[in-house]
Amino acid sequence: MKDFRFAHISDTHFCCEGSSDFVKMVNEKYNPIEKLRFVLENMAKPDFILLTGDTVHEGEAEDYKNLKAVFDEYFPDVPIYTALGNHDRADNFRVGFLGKEPTGKPYYDVFYHDDLRIITLDSAFHYGMKGYLCKEQCDFLKETLAENYGRGTIIITHHPFKWHRKNTALTAEYDLDEILEKSDVIAFFNGHSHINRTTFFHNRIHITGESMSFGTEPWEKKNIYIYTEKMAWNECVLEGTEVSFQTHAVSPDYTIIDTKSM
Numbered sequence: 001m002k003d004f005r006f007a008h009i010s011d012t013h014f015c016c017e018g019s020s021d022f023v024k025m026v027n028e029k030y031n032p033i034e035k036l037r038f039v040l041e042n043m044a045k046p047d048f049i050l051l052t053g054d055t056v057h058e059g060e061a062e063d064y065k066n067l068k069a070v071f072d073e074y075f076p077d078v079p080i081y082t083a084l085g086n087h088d089r090a091d092n093f094r095v096g097f098l099g100k101e102p103t104g105k106p107y108y109d110v111f112y113h114d115d116l117r118i119i120t121l122d123s124a125f126h127y128g129m130k131g132y133l134c135k136e137q138c139d140f141l142k143e144t145l146a147e148n149y150g151r152g153t154i155i156i157t158h159h160p161f162k163w164h165r166k167n168t169a170l171t172a173e174y175d176l177d178e179i180l181e182k183s184d185v186i187a188f189f190n191g192h193s194h195i196n197r198t199t200f201f202h203n204r205i206h207i208t209g210e211s212m213s214f215g216t217e218p219w220e221k222k223n224i225y226i227y228t229e230k231m232a233w234n235e236c237v238l239e240g241t242e243v244s245f246q247t248h249a250v251s252p253d254y255t256i257i258d259t260k261s262m
């Protein structure tokens with residue numbers, strides 16, 4: 001079984017005219033797109049890239065086209081598998097990023113990358129911040145997972161399936177426990193929280209990635225979330241059915257003080 005090396009990049013919040021004042025401020029002051037370019041320029045060519053939502057912040061098709069062009073500049077032939085977030089607009093993504101027709105529906109799909117199956121679900125389509133998988137998507141997941149494929153399946157979403165605080169994990173129209181338990185799923189990848197956390201969900205690794213635009217952290221004693229200029233991504237390896245990853249922070253103060261050959 002061949003190893004796969006891939007990048008997990010989340011919450012790029014690509015800034016555009018429709019973005020909030022906060023995102024515009026972050027863009028001007030901390031320049032996430034320049035950091036993304038830095039990451040793509042220095043990354044070894046991955047087998048594929050996973051984007052787990054909030055890719056463009058309240059943008060038009062043209063904005064999605066512009067974000068896609070950044071990836072194409074560095075890796076024009078590397079497949080990108082995307083799950084959409086609460087700041088994405090599904091049809092604008094379809095038109096600008098995928099070059100497809102609008103459908104007015106949530107964006108979910110299945111991809112076959114060699115002997116690996118990748119399922120993307122749209123947990124943000126119906127209620128935005130409140131992650132939810134509608135019946136149509138639950139049925140799609142159930143039908144797709146009914147048969148095993150190759151070495152197994154990776155599921156990507158924006159909202160985590162599991163979180164240790166209220167109001168972050170997604171809910172579903174019906175119970176998916178048995179479907180997931182019996183399935184060939186080997187890993188879950190998601191974002192939304194802007195802080196990384198790795199746990200296990202139905203005994204499969206469940207990786208919530210950081211954001212490539214700004215960080216958030218809960219300060220429970222003060223009952224607040226702080227927003228920071230922290231940006232990071234995950235460099236992942238799939239050996240057989242085992243996923244491992246390293247988190248690379250690119251902000252703040254990512255000052256290279258020396259280099260050494262391998």
Ligand SMILES: [Fe+2]
Pocket residue numbers: 011013053054085192193194211
């Ligand atoms: Fe986000």
Ligand SMILES: [Fe+2]
Pocket residue numbers: 054085086087158192193
């Ligand atoms: Fe989000």
